[in-house]
Amino acid sequence: MTGAPGARRRGRPPRAESADTRDRILAAAREEFSERGYEKTSVRGVAKAAGVDPALVHHYFGTKEQVFEEAVAVAFAPALDAPEAVAAGPLDGVGERLARFIFGVWENPATRAPLLAIVRSAVTNDTAAAVFRRLVAGQLLRRIAVQLDLPDAELRAELAAAQLVGAAMMRYVIKLEPLASADLEQIVARLAPVVQHHLTAP
């Protein structure tokens, strides 16, 4: 990570500085997208928040859509272990494992905030929806579907995800009662058989 010879004023920055700057831009981008959503965030705003020139944002990431995709991938990382939760035991317990895993991610404010920001952007902006679609379909649902070995495995995974994301929206965003104040164990107990049904019922 170090050892690049410094002193150049133009061209690529040395490696250590490069990784550092890239991380700083990415952190600023996550913050901006979280707070403002996709539409109101600009490359210029991200650059300003990171304390760099907008050209550097383009240099490291490309377009606003590409910055968003990288920021989303980082924010989404905790949820991307869901396929491992699916694989971590027998298929007849998959409903409970998946419901517990996903609501564990939602219940933790540190992992919830960036996920909420993604869902909000995806629901209100077509470009953000496309990024969400690629990520959720490609890196999450398809990796769950291949473990099912059933017809319509992808449709099954999507409907299970729709239940889990829908319940999270109602609880954490719309704050519908009694769901918003319900005990997490009660929610997992109610969602587990339904997720199980989607994923494995004949």
Place this chain on the structure above:
Amino acid sequence: MTGAPGARRRGRPPRAESADTRDRILAAAREEFSERGYEKTSVRGVAKAAGVDPALVHHYFGTKEQVFEEAVAVAFAPALDAPEAVAAGPLDGVGERLARFIFGVWENPATRAPLLAIVRSAVTNDTAAAVFRRLVAGQLLRRIAVQLDLPDAELRAELAAAQLVGAAMMRYVIKLEPLASADLEQIVARLAPVVQHHLTAP
């Protein structure tokens, strides 16, 4: 839309004109909220779209939140027959009746567009979320819950709604495949047992 016997500059308009103007403002408000979402819509913008003075919008509806609530109630009207769909047959067929009814509303572009606008606003703005919550909880879910006569009836209705709204978001907004192109009958067949489970399983 013409024929108002003008001339008066102050005071209440006569009744026919009053109903007409109110409807025109409400139609403009629905349009504005649909296109721009809650945050970007202003009373001034609604007034301009309706061709009236902003004071008239305040006169008929009050605050922006109150205009939104009325516009949402109109847009939401088709979905508010869901409790009747629940009541229209024996409880052991309620899952299919409700899934079919709700997806019928979503599948029709004329009723889908205003619903989408509401959900988008509710997910991104707290005031819009509160309006959505009052309407969905008070006029929809509670009227379904009372028919169930089971413990946790409201939580059950909320989780069933979460499944149906979540699946609609994935299909019509995020456009996840294969869900986005799936046959409506296939979706109803997959959602019916799950909604049934939420509403009536012991």
